[in-house]
Amino acid sequence: MHNASLLIDGLHKNKEQSLIAVYRLYNRKLLLFATRYIKVREAAEEIVADSFIKMWKNRHLFPSEEKLQAFLYICTKNACLNYLRKPVLEDPLESILNTEFDLAQDVDVYTKMVHAELIAAIYQEVEKLSERQRAVFYMSFLEGLTVEEISQRLGVSVDVVYANRSRALAILRAHFKFNNSALISALLYTFLS
Amino acid sequence: MNHLIPLLKDYINGLLSLEDNEELRDLFSRYPDLKKTADELKSEEGLRELLLEYEYLFDADFARREEDNLNHILTHIRAGEGHNRHRKPWFRYAVVASIVLCMGIGGYFLYPFVRDSNGTTEQFSGDIPAGNSKAILTLANGEEILLSSDHEGIVIDNGVRYDGGDTLANQDLVAHTQLVLRTPRGGQYHITLSDGTKVWLNAESKLIYPVTFIGDRREVRLEGEGYFEVAPNSKKPFIVKTERELVEVLGTHFNINSYTDEHTSRVALLEGSVKVAAAAGQGVELLRPGQQSLVSTAGIRVEAVDIEECLAWKNGEFMFNNESLERIARRLERWYDIDIQLSPSIKDITIWGAVSRYEDFDTVMEVIKRTDKRITYSIQGRRTVVMK
Numbered sequence: 001m002h003n004a005s006l007l008i009d010g011l012h013k014n015k016e017q018s019l020i021a022v023y024r025l026y027n028r029k030l031l032l033f034a035t036r037y038i039k040v041r042e043a044a045e046e047i048v049a050d051s052f053i054k055m056w057k058n059r060h061l062f063p064s065e066e067k068l069q070a071f072l073y074i075c076t077k078n079a080c081l082n083y084l085r086k087p088v089l090e091d092p093l094e095s096i097l098n099t100e101f102d103l104a105q106d107v108d109v110y111t112k113m114v115h116a117e118l119i120a121a122i123y124q125e126v127e128k129l130s131e132r133q134r135a136v137f138y139m140s141f142l143e144g145l146t147v148e149e150i151s152q153r154l155g156v157s158v159d160v161v162y163a164n165r166s167r168a169l170a171i172l173r174a175h176f177k178f179n180n181s182a183l184i185s186a187l188l189y190t191f192l193s
Numbered sequence: 194m195n196h197l198i199p200l201l202k203d204y205i206n207g208l209l210s211l212e213d214n215e216e217l218r219d220l221f222s223r224y225p226d227l228k229k230t231a232d233e234l235k236s237e238e239g240l241r242e243l244l245l246e247y248e249y250l251f252d253a254d255f256a257r258r259e260e261d262n263l264n265h266i267l268t269h270i271r272a273g274e275g276h277n278r279h280r281k282p283w284f285r286y287a288v289v290a291s292i293v294l295c296m297g298i299g300g301y302f303l304y305p306f307v308r309d310s311n312g313t314t315e316q317f318s319g320d321i322p323a324g325n326s327k328a329i330l331t332l333a334n335g336e337e338i339l340l341s342s343d344h345e346g347i348v349i350d351n352g353v354r355y356d357g358g359d360t361l362a363n364q365d366l367v368a369h370t371q372l373v374l375r376t377p378r379g380g381q382y383h384i385t386l387s388d389g390t391k392v393w394l395n396a397e398s399k400l401i402y403p404v405t406f407i408g409d410r411r412e413v414r415l416e417g418e419g420y421f422e423v424a425p426n427s428k429k430p431f432i433v434k435t436e437r438e439l440v441e442v443l444g445t446h447f448n449i450n451s452y453t454d455e456h457t458s459r460v461a462l463l464e465g466s467v468k469v470a471a472a473a474g475q476g477v478e479l480l481r482p483g484q485q486s487l488v489s490t491a492g493i494r495v496e497a498v499d500i501e502e503c504l505a506w507k508n509g510e511f512m513f514n515n516e517s518l519e520r521i522a523r524r525l526e527r528w529y530d531i532d533i534q535l536s537p538s539i540k541d542i543t544i545w546g547a548v549s550r551y552e553d554f555d556t557v558m559e560v561i562k563r564t565d566k567r568i569t570y571s572i573q574g575r576r577t578v579v580m581k
């Protein structure tokens with residue numbers, strides 16, 4: 001859990017640690033967002049890194065984390081459009097500092113932003129699995145391997161695969177708080193086929 | 194915007210329907226593409242696509258690139274500010290570049306399911322079913338009310354009623370009294386106290402609480418196991434007394450496992466902070482999230498704990514972390530309302546893994562047999578003998 005005002009306060013005091021915290025908090029989300037515009041991963045990573053540099057240059061101007069977040073997203077969007085050679089007139093700083101400003105007004109950007117944040121949130125659940133549980137989960141759910149194939153691939157017994165699957169299921173079930181999500185049923189299914 | 198994410202997650206998970214939630218309806222009508230995305234994520238295929246996309250973007254090499262990019266940013270901003278002389282030694286995070294596939298785990302487990310033609314999962318048939326929602330509420334006059342398994346919980350507010358349902362006892366009957374909520378073996382129940390604090394009771398447990406909290410503290414008593422989400426109130430500390438400890442909090446989430454037939458009593462903290470005092474006066478400890486206290490005759494000590502494991506019971510799982518068969522047997526006894534007799538040679542076998550609490554007893558035993566193929570068991574009525 002981060003504390004929003006602490007983050008802003010740290011930026012105002014020029015603390016690099018706060019920049020790093022912002023990076024950890026937003027880097028993946030901004031990358032997910034940027035790849036909604038441009039498909040080249042390396043370009044998206046460069047653009048997002050630039051957004052953090054621009055953010056740092058203006059670090060004294062953000063009154064709240066909400067404005068900081070909006071700035072990062074708008075910067076990234078503009079850079080993506082530039083990359084696609086589409087004209088951009090908007091100055092992100094001017095936009096967010098305007099009291100009338102409401103990111104939700106821009107349907108396209110807002111949709112992409114919520115989408116990115118949602119995917120990051122869903123993926124966080126998967127990241128709670130241990131590495132081995134995740135490996136088993138991926139091989140079954142994403143690659144469609146059978147238990148025997150997974151056990152061969154990992155060089156462990158079928159029982160160990162079952163054990164890790166049981167743990168992965170238990171954890172995902174707990175986080176998704178219900179029993180019939182596509183994720184869970186898919187995981188069950190791949191282990192029964 | 195940040196509060197929308199849990200809302201959307203609930204929608205995808207089928208916990209929230211559009212009819213019930215105006216905010217979600219508004220959101221979807223303003224941003225129709227979000228509805229499309231959310232609906233896609235409800236399907237297995239959509240979810241798989243999303244995870245594949247995520248995996249492509251954040252592949253095994255990503256952790257390294259992420260640190261490189263951060264270093265690039267930091268180098269850039271330091272150069273821009275011209276005080277390189279103050280540059281601190283940059284700590285490079287250890288990078289796990291690929292999935293570790295070769296660590297040894299002492300776990301052996303089966304999760305036996307059969308799948309019927311409808312595509313739903315079904316457990317093997319067995320004679321001893323899992324526990325369910327049931328409990329007994331005792332009023333101050335001694336009257337006992339058997340709580341229906343059609344409901345999962347009760348709420349105390351101007352009397353007692355089912356969570357989202359009928360009144361069980363009106364205010365006149367229960368004002369200013371202590372009530373007792375007791376779960377039998379094979380039962381669990383949920384209660385919302387008058388201050389908004391929520392308590393989940395595991396099997397064979399008891400919570401004694403006042404209808405209203407009068408005075409400068411909120412005090413309840415617990416026997417057995419309970420998970421608490423205490424409503425914050427800094428002016429009125431919340432106190433849980435068990436036979437072996439006194440737990441004091443202001444507003445926080447924690448689990449207490451204090452069965453008298455266990456060697457150790459445990460308090461595990463999820464959020465906030467709690468103070469645990471051993472009832473026999475052997476000491477006081479302040480817990481941080483992710484820690485648990487252990488109180489036994491030897492005194493009190495604190496250790497790190499996997500919160501996931503502590504809460505597994507509430508989330509409908511048995512989760513075993515190299516736990517002895519002896520201790521697991523006691524947990525099964527409480528949930529399946531049976532007696533288990535272990536032969537001495539297998540008491541110390543440890544088990545790692547998980548199984549749903551809603552499986553019947555046979556299924557759980559099949560799982561345990563997986564640990565050591567020589568284990569056999571026989572069921573006679575409500576008595577089970579396990580041997581090797």
